[in-house]
């Protein structure tokens with residue numbers, strides 16, 4: 068399951084071309100093409116989508132197309148509507164990035180958007196992927212008031228283009 072999940076993440080977020088796939092607007096690919104390209108069954112795909120710990124992948128309403136809910140590096144417009152964030156969001160990172168982050172703000176780096184979490188707990192898990200997690204508090208209310216736009220993915224990751232240093236503080 069983990070192996071299939073990692074292959075899905077790679078192809079639906081970063082490298083669809085390696086499987087000869089192109090992401091349609093919204094990031095969608097046809098399920099039948101995908102299962103054929105990955106040599107997996109529809110049942111295996113269903114199980115990965117259902118059991119994925121972060122609900123990283125989602126079918127469309129017809130069940131004939133699938134996409135990654137967030138995390139893309141390839142250019143794709145997920146078509147998510149703007150949403151009003153909670154007043155405070157969190158970002159989990161590690162100490163070695165802090166100087167740069169407080170100098171230039173949070174940037175999307177290789178992804179499309181900066182990923183923010185509604186809970187400290189989730190931010191801690193995100194930061195811990197890279198070492199001892201450091202949690203930053205994001206003044207999302209101030210950002211929204213200043214015109215920054217936010218979207219929320221189907222798996223509840225908050226997305227925004229950049230976070231200015233003035234809206235960041237250590238937790």
Ligand code: HQG
Pocket residue numbers: 121123138159160161164167168171172173174175176177178181182192193194197224
């Ligand atoms: C850091 C996983 C220097 C940022 C997670 C992070 C998340 C800067 C790294 C999702 C910086 C980028 C995203 C700046 C940001 N200078 N470093 N100005 N601005 N950074 O992986 O947020 O498992 O692209 O702090 O759970 O760690 O893939 O972003 O450490 O939801 O589904 O640059 O990826 O989800 O790293 O993680 P990433 P992220 P999945």
